[in-house]
Amino acid sequence: MIFDCVIVGGGPAGLNAALVLGRARRNVALIDDNNPRNAVTRESHGFITRDGIEPSEFRHIAHGEIARYPSVRVVRDKVLDAVRNGRHFELTAESGETFQARTIILATGLKEILPPVEGIRAFYGKSLFNCPYCDGWELRDRRLVVISENEHAFHMAKTVSNWTNDLFVATNGHRVLTEEQRNALAARGIAVEERKIASLAGENGQLATIVFEDGTERACTGGFVTPQLVQPSRIGESLGCRTNPRGGYIADELGRTNIAGVYAAGDSSFSGPSQLILAAAGGFRAAAGVNADLIDERWAD
Known part of the structure; x- marks a missing residue:
């Protein structure tokens, strides 16, 4: 099976991207190793209707909402590598499973x-x-x-x-x-x-x-x-994605990186405040970018 999109990372950016793409009837794999940067945080703030929520509860609610969309598969695993294979990408997970995808959203966040x-x-x-x-x-x-x-x-x-x-x-x-x-x-x-x-x-x-x-x-x-922030994964670098001076992937308003078919969302494209609500918004934008580009590709055929 070739997925319309594989989302690497299941924080707020990846979760929101999966929700939006599921609602857009896209076949999606959300691959996450359940090792979030905010695991040490007792409460998350600044997200209207969710102010003070525990990060684990936020993820639980998000997974429940995503489960309503049968075209989204959530995989507990860690992506180790991604390469372009013709018109598609091939991603290899720690378990040995491989995934074929037309597009990739990098939502791995940043490491402190x-x-x-x-x-x-x-x-x-x-x-x-x-x-x-x-x-x-x-x-x-x-x-x-x-x-x-x-x-x-x-x-x-x-x-x-x-x-x-x-x-x-x-x-x-x-x-x-x-x-x-x-x-x-x-x-x-x-x-x-x-x-x-x-x-x-x-x-x-x-x-x-x-x-x-x-x-x-x-x-x-x-x-x-003020911690130093670095990319926790070399996937984007191996694909040739450019980064900004603060370590985030350079992306446009719809998450598009300099590599066609590769998008970045949330803290992965960090250039300003690291916020739950901003990461989720970035996931929405990247998902909209993926869906728009796949629609244009189909109409061009």
Whole structure:
């Protein structure tokens, strides 16, 4: 069987793409290894009618809705490789199963690489987050830290200051702020700690203290971090898809990459905020692009 589309990845982008293509009567395989980036998150926010939902519940509801459309097959597997085979693509999964497809939607999201700070994983997703729009409300008016080793430190600090007036920045031994940025932060009472962080301390996932290598400490009750984002899969790269400076696949408004028949959706084509609702919208757009192009192909024959 040759699928109209194989969707690689079952996060909000892939799930929404599967829903739209199912409603468009397309034969679709949604292949997902059930290892979502937001697995550490207790709640998802910013999605109207679903504000505060657990990610696992969101996926459960989505799978139930997709199941209404018999042309969509959901496969629990991991795609390892994809190659063009004439007019079609051949995808190989970890199980050894192969899939033939007329088009591919890359919805594998992005992988987070957190700063190498001892203990950071124990707090990530509980009291330390990466998106103020997702979790700033829950941390409002607390003493917060921004942990950042990259050029996004200043922007993150500015953004987080919308939710609290009690904030400091820790760059873990890196000098990532310009003098102008340091002055702007200082003028607003936001201290900058450039000392190396030894560890994070707290209990039950609740951050309480930043411990520096010189033995000094700073109290806080939560905060935000700017992780490095990278593609978790080499499928797009092996197919020749170009990426933007932030690691996302370059795609047009309907998800089309520079490779005909290959589309990118959600965080896979990341160029701005990483948000549940934006990822889902990206899945809709990519599905619309796939369907429109398949219609044009049929009418051209």
